[in-house]
Amino acid sequence: MNTSTNRCEICKKKVGLLGFICKCEKGWFCREHRYPESHGCTYDYKEEGREMITLKNPVVKGGEAQGQMLTTLLSDLILANAGCP
Numbered sequence: 576m577n578t579s580t581n582r583c584e585i586c587k588k589k590v591g592l593l594g595f596i597c598k599c600e601k602g603w604f605c606r607e608h609r610y611p612e613s614h615g616c617t618y619d620y621k622e623e624g625r626e627m628i629t630l631k632n633p634v635v636k637g638g639e640a641q642g643q644m645l646t647t648l649l650s651d652l653i654l655a656n657a658g659c660p
């Protein structure tokens with residue numbers, strides 16, 4: 576992999592040092608495509624997040640809203656991990 580010209584796997588935009596790597600290891604992603612639902616992520620991050628959700632026990636009405644929040648939480652978690660090689 577040529578690390579000096581990282582490009583987003585989805586839009587092919589140059590991401591340089593601001594690129595994001597996902598746990599699915601498909602490659603680099605820009606800010607807009609770093610989220611699992613934005614690049615068709617295949618990593619089973621739900622398994623990982625289940626424990627966290629149980630601990631936080633969020634009171635949210637409507638499964639859709641809860642799923643949205645879960646995705647955001649996990650994305651931040653993935654990014655935090657990806658930032659420290």
Ligand SMILES: [Zn+2]
Nearest residue numbers: 583586605608
């Ligand atoms: Zn992109």
Ligand SMILES: [Zn+2]
Nearest residue numbers: 597599616617
């Ligand atoms: Zn992914």
